Amino acid sequence: NLQLNTLKTRKELTKQSDLSIVLSSSKPHEGVVHELFSLSYTPACNKENWQAWQENPFQALNEVPLILHKARPWAWHQWAEHAGVEDFAPKQIIQVDSMFGVARAAQQGMGIALIPLPISQTWFDEQWLFNFTDMPLKTKDKYYLVQHDPSETNAQLELFIKWMIDTFKHLK
Secondary structure, eight states: OOOOOSSSOOOHHHHOSSSEEEEEOOOOSEEEEEEEEEEEEEEOOOOOHHEEEEEEEHHHHHSSSSEEEOOOTTTTHHHHHHHTOSSEEEEEEEESSSOOOOOOOTTTTSSSEEEEEETTTHHTTTTTSSESSSOEEEEEEEEEEEEEOSSOHHHHHHHHHHHHHHGGGGGG
């Protein structure tokens, strides 16, 4: 049986589960930890915005609403600094409370969003979103697979862990 839950605190996770997938800027200390992949953010928008601004994408940053996740309120400013954008003065920054909401807002044409990669790659593969620039914001954040109680042998769990590691090893 596989049960998936999204919880915000790690203490809740360890009480109820054998494994957790944790997004963190530092390696977790509890249990057996496997690094899955790093996270970066890329500016993206729908096809119409991409076509309208592809010749001058940096000008768009000050004229089109910018979208990001509310947990990362300074991400656009960090991206602009990383990309060497001078005179970064966005007209509006919209904070959304879910990454799906961020991607959906960009897809619907609300503006340009910072989209997490590689977890959102399908949005680009299916051409629901388009890379606005080729300058992603690399972060210290990584996804980790954490096995909470490794003392008990469980062949099915070990097989699942191996599958997870093999599935994501090309993203390291």
